[in-house]
Amino acid sequence: MKRKLSKFLAIILTLSFFLPSLTVFAAKPKNPFQLSEVEKVSYRYDNRLFVFTEKETVNQIVRFLNRCGAKKTDVNFPTTDGVYVTVYGKDWDTNYIIQGAPYQKEKSDLVFNIPQGYQTKSDMGELIDLMQDKMNEADPYGYFTKILSDIGLSLLNNTDHQSIIFNFDNWIEIAQALQNLNAKKIGSENKAQLGKLLGGTAEIRFMTPIEADVSTYSYRLYEKGIAVTQYLKGKDPKTEYFLCDLNAHKKLYSLMQSIYQNNEKHAAWLTVANTGHIEDLQVTLWKQGISNQPLYPSYFALVMNELKEIQVNSLSEKSALWSKPDAEYRFRFTTGVEYRVQILGSKMRIYASDMENILEYSLNPEEVKQVLDFTVRQIQNSMNGEVEVNPVTAKPVIYLYPQKETQVNVKLDFNGNLSSTYPLYPKEGWTVKAEPNGNLTDKEGRSYRYLFWEGVADVNWKQESGFLVKSEEAQMFLEKTLTHLGLNELEQNDFITYWLPKLQSNQESFISFATQQYTDAAKLTVTPKPDSVLRVQMLLTKVDEHNREKYAKLPKQKLPTFDRKGFVVVEWGGTDLSSDPEKIN
Secondary structure, eight states: OOOOOOOHHHHHHHTTSOOOOSSSSOBOOSSTTSOOSOOEEEEEETTEEEEEOOHHHHHHHHHHHHTSOOEEEOOOOOOSOSEEEEEEOSSBEEEEEEOOOTTOSSOOOEEEETTEEEEOSSOTHHHHHHHHHHHHHHOTTSSTTBOOOSEEEEEEETTTTEEEEOOHHHHHHHHHHHHTTOOEEEOGGGGGGGOSBOOSEEEEEEEEEETTEEEEEEEEEBSSEEEEEEEOTTSOOEEEEEEOOHHHHHHHHHHHHHHHHTSOOEEHHHHTOOGGGEEEEEEEETTTTEEEEEOOGGGHHHHHHHHHTOOEEEEEEESSOOSSOSEEEEEEETTSOEEEEEEETTEEEEEETTOSSEEEEEEOHHHHHHHHHHHHHHHHHHHTTOOSOOOEEEEEEEEEEOSSOEEEEEEEEESEEEEEEESOOOTTOEEEEEOTTSOEEOTTOOEESSEEEEEEEOOOOOOSSOEEEEGGGHHHHHHHHHHHHTOOHHHHHHHHHHHHHHHHHSSEEEEEEEOHHHHHHEEEEEESOOSEEEEEEEEEEEOOTTTHHHHHTSOOOOOOOOOOOSSEEEEEEEEEGGGOOOOOO
16 A cells, blocks of 8 residues: 655655756756756745746846855755755756745855755855745745645545545645746635636645644635635634636646546545544444444554545445444544544445535455554554554665666565655655765656655564663764764764754663664665665663663673675664553553
8 A cells, every 4th residue: 555644754854855856867067056057946945835937036046056155065964954945957956955044134154965065155045035035925825835745735526525645746736836826815705706616626635734733724726716724723714715817727727637637546535634633533343343442542643544545446425324344433523523434345434424425435455454454453452551552663764875876676575554755655666766976866856865764663672782871972972873883974964863852852761773673674675786785773762760770781782883885775763662552550
């Protein structure tokens, strides 16, 4: 089953990736500050993206980059701060991360064109402010330049009650089409000016985290405009109405139909369900004699996401639910809406308390088996008193360094459930063009620094040796240990900026590095076969007065070294065992 749904972590991760290129295997200019024949420039800050195509503005941005006086400098790669700029030529693109933020008082003079850092004579804040001003001028409402790749981005066909869940191939097309609408807000009293609601695939849905909650946005197309609705937990929905440029509106609608037709379909009511708003879930497995078994909140999103990902085929409307299905999931949301999702054989029926009809879909039997097996495991965990799910194997990332430009296929055989991958992990594995400097490019021309995956492993992790590390010693420990293990400076920086805050939040941690236990749980097959492979998987446990004596008795771990030679593959990740399941009486 394709894993298309992201966790909030995926949003943070996208800040480590460059904006996608729209060209195939694009080349980069030799000097990123001697640009010419630029066709467009994309600008990204926070959760907004804007693409400049107007010639005068593009030239203004290019002149600023060419004249900024950039000189190479040895500085650490940034973490999450900064703005992201991609410059596109006819058959090339190049990416920049500019340290700074719009309208800040401090001078901004640090730019990264990965992997190289540059110090500039010019204040890059002037360029940032220029691009931010242009974006705000084009979209003063902030709705039409949002980054739509956050969580659960989908297109809905409300006539057929089916949807498609976006992959990374499509979202930037939709984002640019929304930007071009030239939307003008009108009052709700004038919404009749929009005309009738369009049929077919006429709604975009996406979710974006706002502080501790997740807000859902709906973009519904009418004949002459668009209605944008925001659904925020604990508040009434807020809808605003916009008239649009008719030609741009027509192009967006046509694009939505095309993307919808070329992707697998899912149940629309499940797609739009906000997992952050589930307040109760009970599951019945008729054949196993399990009736209305409550699951802990830790399992709500996992179970709903499994149901969301089921591919649906034919649709029909029914007047009643089954009396004895193989499985039934009863969801109650904070909005008061209730869902009953039933599976019987290779069919699924869905009831929603705010809808009149009951929908029935035909399903792939193999996917049904996967969902039911997954459900059985979660029920067993809940019945055994496990409050939390197994700890997540967090942010394993894979770097590829061939000796020459090579097409590489990477397959992952993971003993568990993948919760997020980037780029999207297809059944046949990732296939990318890898360069000796570590740059990766997919068949669509998008650039990556590494391949990312994350999941919940069916593994009983063991720490039989390791190191007691105090919070104030964590940075020095990681730098020394990762150097010994064989990570280079860029890989260490990626590792440390992700894991150091977690270690520093503990007064003390016990750290060990999994070897065969990890490689058995997450097997990698790389083609062509690499000459040397380094896989670093850190296990950490928070230490306090309850367990310090136990961990103090364990021996120090003997760590291997790594010899980089030939085609090199490096992977690092980690698991925080502090969130291991707790037993309740």
